Amino acid sequence: MKDKFYNYIQQLQDTITAKLEEIDGQAKFKEDLWKRPEGGGGRTRVIENGAVFEKGGVNISAVHGELPESMQKFFGVKNCDFFACGLSLVLHPKNPFVPTVHANWRYFEMYDTNGKIISSWFGGGQDLTPYYLFEEDAIHFHQTCKDACDKHHPDFYPQYKKRCDTYFWNTHREEARGVGGLFFDYLKDTDTLNMKDRYSFVTEIGNSFLKGYLPIVEKRKETSFTKEQKDWQEIRRGRYVEFNLIHDKGTLFGLKTNGRIESILMSLPPKVQWHYNHLPEEGSEEYKLVTILKNPKDWV
Amino acid sequence: MKDKFYNYIQQLQDTITAKLEEIDGQAKFKEDLWKRPEGGGGRTRVIENGAVFEKGGVNISAVHGELPESMQKFFGVKNCDFFACGLSLVLHPKNPFVPTVHANWRYFEMYDTNGKIISSWFGGGQDLTPYYLFEEDAIHFHQTCKDACDKHHPDFYPQYKKRCDTYFWNTHREEARGVGGLFFDYLKDTDTLNMKDRYSFVTEIGNSFLKGYLPIVEKRKETSFTKEQKDWQEIRRGRYVEFNLIHDKGTLFGLKTNGRIESILMSLPPKVQWHYNHLPEEGSEEYKLVTILKNPKDWV
Numbered sequence: 001m002k003d004k005f006y007n008y009i010q011q012l013q014d015t016i017t018a019k020l021e022e023i024d025g026q027a028k029f030k031e032d033l034w035k036r037p038e039g040g041g042g043r044t045r046v047i048e049n050g051a052v053f054e055k056g057g058v059n060i061s062a063v064h065g066e067l068p069e070s071m072q073k074f075f076g077v078k079n080c081d082f083f084a085c086g087l088s089l090v091l092h093p094k095n096p097f098v099p100t101v102h103a104n105w106r107y108f109e110m111y112d113t114n115g116k117i118i119s120s121w122f123g124g125g126q127d128l129t130p131y132y133l134f135e136e137d138a139i140h141f142h143q144t145c146k147d148a149c150d151k152h153h154p155d156f157y158p159q160y161k162k163r164c165d166t167y168f169w170n171t172h173r174e175e176a177r178g179v180g181g182l183f184f185d186y187l188k189d190t191d192t193l194n195m196k197d198r199y200s201f202v203t204e205i206g207n208s209f210l211k212g213y214l215p216i217v218e219k220r221k222e223t224s225f226t227k228e229q230k231d232w233q234e235i236r237r238g239r240y241v242e243f244n245l246i247h248d249k250g251t252l253f254g255l256k257t258n259g260r261i262e263s264i265l266m267s268l269p270p271k272v273q274w275h276y277n278h279l280p281e282e283g284s285e286e287y288k289l290v291t292i293l294k295n296p297k298d299w300v
Numbered sequence: 301m302k303d304k305f306y307n308y309i310q311q312l313q314d315t316i317t318a319k320l321e322e323i324d325g326q327a328k329f330k331e332d333l334w335k336r337p338e339g340g341g342g343r344t345r346v347i348e349n350g351a352v353f354e355k356g357g358v359n360i361s362a363v364h365g366e367l368p369e370s371m372q373k374f375f376g377v378k379n380c381d382f383f384a385c386g387l388s389l390v391l392h393p394k395n396p397f398v399p400t401v402h403a404n405w406r407y408f409e410m411y412d413t414n415g416k417i418i419s420s421w422f423g424g425g426q427d428l429t430p431y432y433l434f435e436e437d438a439i440h441f442h443q444t445c446k447d448a449c450d451k452h453h454p455d456f457y458p459q460y461k462k463r464c465d466t467y468f469w470n471t472h473r474e475e476a477r478g479v480g481g482l483f484f485d486y487l488k489d490t491d492t493l494n495m496k497d498r499y500s501f502v503t504e505i506g507n508s509f510l511k512g513y514l515p516i517v518e519k520r521k522e523t524s525f526t527k528e529q530k531d532w533q534e535i536r537r538g539r540y541v542e543f544n545l546i547h548d549k550g551t552l553f554g555l556k557t558n559g560r561i562e563s564i565l566m567s568l569p570p571k572v573q574w575h576y577n578h579l580p581e582e583g584s585e586e587y588k589l590v591t592i593l594k595n596p597k598d599w600v
Contacts, residue, residue, distance in 0.1 A: 046576040172555050245545035255472050268574040276346040277562045
């Protein structure tokens with residue numbers, strides 16, 4: 001399964017980066033291959049200063065070795081080896097009317113001292129972070145997520161949509177990072193769903209990503225915007241940084257497993273602002289966004 | 301002692317903000333008074349878009365109540381009340397040749413269920429984060445710290461200088477946040493130094509702050525700079541954000557004690573950039589700074 005899934009994400013990285021370059025029309029992804037001293041490595045692809053994407057990364061990695069002590073504690077295991085591979089992407093568009101998007105699909109294995117698999121699971125999801133709210137965009141993104149989920153189980157979309165709202169919650173701000181999407185983890189072998197079913201589900205989600213995001217980019221990328229709207233985008237990007245550095249388990253896992261810092265922190269936006277106590281004017285478009293983020297809703 | 305120290309930091313806030321307004325010559329501090337629902341509150345003073353200071357805060361607070369559970373665990377106590385007060389300041393200058401500065405002086409008391417003080421201590425320090433290295437500035441700042449320390453104990457400066465280098469270390473980047481200064485904590489009543497001596501030491505340090513920082517501001521604030529040098533400052537500010545959100549115990553304490561978010565996060569710089577894998581050119585002024593940050597040195 002680990003080879004099968006790693007092959008899948010390699011191909012998916014090619015497909016996604018090719019499509020994104022096409023839609024950007026100006027910038028190309030720059031590729032960095034890296035090795036992790038303790039085992040494994042990755043292929044980082046970053047785009048910067050594009051016509052559409054101000055900064056973005058579409059990275060794959062496959063790392064293995066001894067499970068770091070902090071993770072052993074977390075899982076309540078001892079003397080374990082692990083394998084983890086996944087694709088992570090974050091795109092920060094230039095135009096404040098195009099939302100930022102994040103996605104991640106991953107597979108994890110844990111081994112005992114004889115190299116036997118103790119446990120294996122899939123995880124992942126995708127979520128949208130707009131700077132201005134277009135309800136039709138949020139609905140389209142969620143509908144794509146739901147369609148892909150519904151092919152596998154009617155409970156998946158409502159469950160994983162809810163988990164996404166819970167996970168991407170900036171507790172210290174009491175607001176969501178964005179309008180959500182899907183979040184799932186620890187998808188293991190069960191009586192009703194085996195690992196082949198899980199693989200089939202996760203790849204269905206991965207394959208649906210471009211269908212969910214690209215039409216929104218196409219629709220908004222040429223919209224003209226003011227300096228004030230760009231400032232608002234940069235202020236909101238600050239909340240994105242706060243979430244990723246204070247709360248995000250993926251970022252912390254990367255830092256703890258001696259991951260490649262530049263590949264992990266490629267998720268941070270290119271330009272960010274923090275003003276003291278910035279509050280949008282009541283009734284404004286900016287205010288409308290914040291109101292929705294404080295009260296996550298069902299889009300489909 | 302708690303009233304005495306709180307009076308001291310109130311006056312110190314007045315002195316410092318008055319001097320900073322004078323040197324800025326353009327912007328004024330905006331004051332916000334706030335209350336903490338569980339007990340206490342603070343006086344936040346923020347300056348923005350000044351001629352010298354792009355953003356900065358000089359805040360005092362005095363909070364009390366039940367010690368939050370996470371802190372009870374940290375200190376290994378149960379059913380404790382606490383009192384904490386302090387002054388925190390961060391200044392982000394506009395000119396990339398003027399260093400960012402941070403300082404904090406604080407006093408903490410813990411009580412048993414009868415309201416009896418179980419333990420009390422002082423903590424604090426100050427440290428300098430330049431974007432370009434002027435050795436004479438680092439030496440001046442450290443000399444001021446050393447002079448203030450030496451009046452109280454010959455071991456203080458070497459000890460607290462070293463702790464500062466250890467504390468403000470961005471582990472994930474393997475570099476210091478800046479060129480350091482002083483960091484001390486848990487200054488308690490001992491056989492040789494009582495709380496009166498501790499008070500006298502901490503206030504000596506607080507009183508020395510302007511002497512350490514202002515001459516550097518005066519000397520560098522008019523230096524002309526290029527867009528590239530401003531970009532470098534904004535990129536390095538990214539490391540400041542990373543330290544504060546990932547590693548800083550003060551920030552985490554604030555978030556855990558339901559502190560006022562805007563007062564805690566006033567420490568974040570106004571404009572920040574993250575580029576993928578940005579490396580300064582070997583031999584450049586930017587490279588010189590990073591080399592020093594990776595190998596903290598003794599300045600005096």
